[in-house]
Amino acid sequence: MRLVLTENLVEDMELAKPIYENGNILLNKGVDRLYKYKNKLLELGIKHLYVEDKYSYDIEVNEVIKDSTRRTGKKIVTNTFDKIKKGFLNLNTKDLKNVIEDITNELVFNEDVLLNLVSLKNTSDYTYEHSVNVSVICIALGKMLGYSKNELFKLGMGGMLHDVGKILIPEKILTKPESLTEYEYFIMKNHPELGFNYLQQIESISPLSRIVVYSHHERVDGSGYPRGLKGNEIHEFARVAAIADVFDALTSDRVYRSRWPTYKAAEYIMNNTEKLFDYQLVKKFLPQVSFYPNGAEVILSCGYRAIVRAQNIGFPTRPILRVIEDDEGKELDRELDLLKHMNIVITKVIV
Ligand SMILES: [Fe+2]
Incomplete structure (x- = not known):
């Protein structure tokens, strides 16, 4: 299979992976004459898809985790965030724990040396799909660092919930396509603390996961927030999450820009080591990433x-x-x- 821009669909292309909309299959794998759906797909914000054609019949794209696990993760994180928004105080974290355990197990047993981190998100579902991806990248990087399964789980939970505080930020600011005013940015910057404070009430979430939520915007040169911590003052889990968060954000389509190719995001991370990101962690992470993933x-x-x-x-x-x-x-x-x-x-x- 290979990756194509939806706008470049032509007659002989067949869909290689199902397309989902709100958890339901919109188009199934194997659908031919895909170009007929081009406009509808573009309307839905689907800018890229995997196809089979005469050039790509023998190209394999290795997923980091199963598609079904990714979809379950997205569904559970969506439900969790919805409940928090509605003011539920007694959050049941069982489903969340199960899916993070599944992701951890899949990554621990995945022998693939290289990470294919192409993430095709629908811009409207960005927050939820981003949460799953940050969790996956955190666990993958934690595995490279030799963390125990228990540590990977706690780090993955932190990654999944890192932006939970955004649920408590006014929608108007969150979805604003233009740049934020100084005041709006000040409000936005509260999300790590809001998320952390909320999770303080939930005993089943480990303090190590909460620290990821609190500190994922800290930067090693002290330029981050909320505390402006430097280097090793920032917990290693949060330094891992900072790389995962930025890497996935850059390689995703956003309302205000198109996704960056993997190599460009990798270069950005590389160019900002010691300033924004931990050099030792970047040195472990980048050699394991496919800069030009199969199918590109x-x-x-x-x-x-x-x-x-x-x-x-x-x-x-x-x-x-x-x-x-x-x-x-x-x-x-x-x-x-x-x-x-x-x-x-x-x-x-x-x-
Ligand atoms: Fe954040």
């Missing part, structure tokens, strides 16, 4: 168009490609291993 469409310095077919472990910028078009737009079907052609570089990621 790219343009090469020689003008060719290609699809990423496989990874060369340890060389995140030199994947194995299937070239599908030459520099004059003539159709090709040729394999190109960038590790064997060091004179060629990827200059653009289409999706």
Whole structure:
């Protein structure tokens, strides 16, 4: 399968993964003549999708966790946040715990060395899907750091709930597409503390998870909030969550900008180590991320168009490609291993 922009759908493409809307299947895997649904999909804010076509029949995209687990996580976090919004004080955390345990187990047993962190979110469901992704990235990074299963669980719970305080921020500020005024930003910056204070009432949530909620916007140079802590003053769990939060936010479509390709988000994280992010953690995390994930469409310095077919472990910028078009737009079907052609570089990621 491969990833395409919805606006680039053409006749011979078949849907490779089901599309869900409010928990129900909107279009099922295997639906052909997808281009007929192009406008409807765009209206729903679905800008990218995985398809099968003649170029991608043998390209495998390895998911970090099962799609079904991701969907369950999203449903549970949506319900949890809804209840908090409605003022429920006795939150039952059983479902939340079960799904975080499932995510932890899947990641602990997943032997894949490289993380495919492409996240295709519907902009309207951003908060919930982002919560699940931050939890997944936190647990994945925690695993690289050698955390115990129990620690991974607590970190994952913190990741899942990191933005719970946003539920208590006025909707008008949360969904404002323009930049926030100084006052609105001041209100917005209260969300870590609001979330933390709320969770203080819920005994079943570990203090280690609460610290992630409280400190995920702290930055190692002291420029973060709410306390402006520096370096090791920030709990390691929160330093992990800061990387997960920013990485997932950058690679997601937002109301005010399109998602960044993985390599660009990775570069941003890299360029801001020691300033915003912990160098030791970034050093563990980035080599495990597929900068150009399988199925991504790219343009090469020689003008060719290609699809990423496989990874060369340890060389995140030199994947194995299937070239599908030459520099004059003539159709090709040729394999190109960038590790064997060091004179060629990827200059653009289409999706
Ligand atoms: Fe946040």
